[in-house]
Amino acid sequence: MEFTTLWFILIVVLWVGFFVLEGFDLGVGMLHGLLSRDEAGRRAVLHTIGPVWDGNEVWLVTAGAAMFAAFPGWYATLFSGFYLALVLLLAGLIVRGIAVEYRDRVDGVRWRRTWSILLTAGSLTVPLVLGIALGDLLHGVPIGRDQEYEGTFADLFTGYGVFTGITLTVLCLLHGATFLALKTSGEVRERAHRLARRSVLPVGLVVLAFVFWTRSLVERGILVNVVELAAVLAVAAAAWAISSSHDGWAFSATTLAMAATVASLFTELYPRVMVSSSNSAFDLTVQNTASGPYALKVITVVALVLLPVVLVYQGWTYHVFRKRISADGFLTPGQPTAPSAARPEL
Template sequence: MDLSTFWFLAIAFLFVGYFVLEGFDFGVGVLMRTFARDDAERRQLLGTIGPVWDGNEVWLITGAGAMFAAFPHWYASVFSGFYLPMLFILLALIVRGVAFEFRGKREDAAWRARWDWAILCGSLLPALLWGLIFANIVRGVPLAADHDYTGGLVDLLNPFALLGAATFGAVFVWHGAVFVALKTTGEVRDRSNRLASRFGPVAVALLLGFLAWLVVDLSRDAVTIGLGGAAALAAVAALATNRVRREGWAFAGTAAAIGLTVVALFAALHPAVLPSTGDPAGTLTIANAAASPYSLKVMTWVAVLFLPLVLLYQGWTYWVFRKRLAPVTR
């Protein structure tokens, strides 16, 4: 395996970690306003992600940084072509982070309600936009021979991308509901389990439709088909285990469904990193988008030295905060 392929796989791994971990963050953020009935329940939900949400975003920073260093042409084309969606994601994440910190600063219902709506919007908007972006990356966008994006915002709003947005949003909310059931006790646990059972079929139906479109229309490669089938099976297993109150297995199923879906998207993309629907010469591949061999070699040594430490630290964080949260005193 050459270093450019290694870094393509490494970036896929980083985005798998980001969507699996930040996915339930986004889901819990949406549920804080739509599911929780009062401030006590909202604080209980916030407590489930309070110790880990900012650490989960490190996966995005690392993934974007790896893309910039390993595939600068890919980074430039994606961040210029998807400038508006990326900008909205950045603004939503900033607002969401501020809301987490500020909602508890005043004992005022109106003050907390405003920040709760900010958390909802700051969680739902990135979930939808990430689905839109990744669906377009796999489907391809109009690129000139010099790899510059030549389309407009309307080109990004194609049916497959809109289905991707709906799928990511629904699956993340379902993932968040399962996580709340896993991390809480009492009435919140019971209601979140029921919500996951009722909303899960909607999320699974969207996911199955998205995966079917991917393997039928965009990539009939055996690896992509196998990964898509495994993601579908994991989603169905998550539904079944949640119905019998096995929240740990249900969460493992939703996490596997998300992770395998992201891997299937990268498998469908390979060996391209950004297909061109315009000039075929504009397609970016692992070969023509990669940085110099020396840069890739330096990056590899840095990753080998420091990535295990980051993984150990984050694993330790989840272990420390592994216990369920009791209802918050009203």
Template sequence: MELHDVWFVVIAFLWTGYFFLEGFDFGVGVLTKLLARDRAERRVLINTIGPVWDGNEVWLLSAGGATFAAFPEWYATLFSGFYLPLLLILVCLIVRGVAFEYRAKRGEERWQRNWEHAIFWTSLLPALLWGVAFGNIVRGVKIDADGEYVGTVLDLLNPYALLGGLVTLALFTFHGAVFTALKTVGDIRLRARRLATVLGAVTAVLALGFLGWTQLDQGNGASLAVAGVAVVALVGAIGCNLAGREGWSFALSGVTITAAVAMLFLVLFPDVMPSSLDPRWSLTVSNASSSPYTLKIMTWCAAIAAPVVMLYQGWTYWVFRKRIGTHHIADASH
């Protein structure tokens, strides 16, 4: 296996980790409007992800940085062609971080309510737009012979990509509901489980349509097998949620995300951005990659740094593993 193939797999792994981890905290952000009934419950939801949301975003920085270093042509075409949606995602992530930090700076209801609105919308929009972006990457976009995107923003709003956006929004919200059930106690835990059942059913319908469309259009044997894993895991996650096994349900919803992302990268390889104008103009792992020497240096750096970061983040989750409820909020107020 060539180093550019290895780095394609590494980037796929980084995006998978990002969607697995950031997926549930996007979902929790959306649930601040769908599940929470009052300020105390909204604070409980925010506190479930408070210690980890910023660490989850490290995976996005790593994925973007790895793409820039390993596949500069891919990075350049992606960020120039998808400039507006990626800029909107970036603005959402900035405002979302500010909202988490500033919401509790003042006690006025209006102040906190406005920041809670910001948390909701800046969680919902990225969850939707990431699916649209990856749907377009897999489907193919208008890339010319010079490797430049020559389409418009409206070209990105096609039915396949929009369905992909709905799938990621539904899947992340389901993932967040299961995580909420896993991390809370009392009435909010029970309502999270009930809502997760509904969200799981909606996700299953949307995911079957999107994965089936992907398989029929570009799939192969490996992608079909991985899609099957995603479907079985999603059904298992819904079943475990109904049985009150939140830990298993969360693990299986994570497997669903992992398998779905793996399927997209399997149908994409060896392309990194297919051209819908002419297949010969597609960006591939070979014509979009950095030099072998650059990839070699990156491999050594990643082999040293990545395990340290992953161990530290795992330790963070272990420290903040206990459940919380509204009674903890009451204690904190004293």
């Protein structure tokens, strides 16, 4: 296997890892105000991602660094052309991170409500913006002969790109709901399970529409590729697992659905890395954007040494924090339990 192909696969793995792990974090951020009836419940919901959310973001940073190291031409065109979108992405990530850390610093209703709104907005922005950007890679954006982006900010909002953003956002919502059903107990778990059951069919229809739209963009003889089929079947499996109250299987199914949906974009893209809507001759590929052979060999050795260490460490983190979380552990003295608590603030 050529080093260019190997690094393209590795970058796909990093993007898939980000959306699988950060996907349920973002879903929890979007849902935390809906799945809890009181402050204790909201704190329990956010505590499920407290030990892991910042570590999950490292996958995004690593994916960007890998693109820079292995395919500097791709990195340069993407990050310069999508500059304003990148600013929105960073704003979403920063706001989400600050909200998670600052929300409980002050014991005030208005303070917590403000940070909850910002947490929801930031968690919604990240998958939507990233989905638009990834969808545009396959749909195509104006790129000239010199590999420079020739469009405007408005040109990034293609129909397929926006729908890809919507697809990944609703998958994050479902992924977050199945995660909370797996990680919480009591009323929060019941509400998460109920939301997952009600949303799995609409999400499945969105994923199915995404698959058909993706197929319409590529000129290949097969009706659907294996990865896209896996995405559809995974959502169907999630529907069965949710209806059967198998929390572990439901979360595994949404994990596969998210992974397959993200991977399908890259499997249809290869050997290109960015499609030019101006002229197919100007497409960016793994060959015309790659680093030199020696640089690829060096970073391959570094990746082979460090990647297993990172995987083992993150796996151990999830093992340590594997227990279910109950809202009862966050009740203040004299506060009633969830069934008689006040209605949600949001």
